[in-house]
Amino acid sequence: MRTILAGGDLSPALAELKHWLGITRSADDAQLTALIGAGVEACERFTGLTPLASTIEEVRDASHEWTRLTTRSIAQVANVESLDSEGARSALDEDEYDLHLSGDGSAQLRLRRGPFIIRVVLTLEAGLAPDWASLPDGLRHGILRFAAFLHREGEQGAGEPPAAIAALWRPWRQVRLA
Numbered sequence: 001m002r003t004i005l006a007g008g009d010l011s012p013a014l015a016e017l018k019h020w021l022g023i024t025r026s027a028d029d030a031q032l033t034a035l036i037g038a039g040v041e042a043c044e045r046f047t048g049l050t051p052l053a054s055t056i057e058e059v060r061d062a063s064h065e066w067t068r069l070t071t072r073s074i075a076q077v078a079n080v081e082s083l084d085s086e087g088a089r090s091a092l093d094e095d096e097y098d099l100h101l102s103g104d105g106s107a108q109l110r111l112r113r114g115p116f117i118i119r120v121v122l123t124l125e126a127g128l129a130p131d132w133a134s135l136p137d138g139l140r141h142g143i144l145r146f147a148a149f150l151h152r153e154g155e156q157g158a159g160e161p162p163a164a165i166a167a168l169w170r171p172w173r174q175v176r177l178a
Helices: 011-021 026-047 137-157 163-172
Strands: 002-006 054-061 074-083 089-091 097-101 107-111 119-126
Touching: 011 026, 011 137, 026 137, 026 163, 074 097, 074 107, 107 119, 137 163
Parallel strands: none
Antiparallel strands: 002 054, 054 119, 074 089, 074 119, 097 107
16 A cells, blocks of 8 residues: 655646646636646556655555565655554664665565564655656656646546657656566
8 A cells, every 4th residue: 555645746737737728717726736646646657656756655564575665766765664453553673674775766675573563654755856847858748748638538538648648758667577
């Protein structure tokens, strides 16, 4: 399970999308911001990378084997906690787990001891770019185009990105073998 606790500021993206669509009124801002958020999520699903700086919580089953985290573009691991069957959390000491951060932004975790831990909760700081302006052009334009596509097509466009958008994101795609 993965939850975004705090995402990047999308207001610069909103201004860019409104300019591109020729929308001047602010009545549509909430809907357009939601569509940009959907574009960011679609970009992440397609590429396997978190595009904008975000705080993410990832809940994993505890294991003594190396387990790859789902989130990519990890800048740092802010917190590692155990989660018991009642939902209570307690911080894990650094000597209770091993964490390997790779140069490609991925990470692996394993517990050192204790079969008593059922799940582990990691709080991560992740993201390919710190803000909208720093996002690589292909990702940024793809997100805007996807939001515009959803604006025009409605809910029926919520599946795979159109080929033109996929072409913008493809150079950033991280493929993992199971």
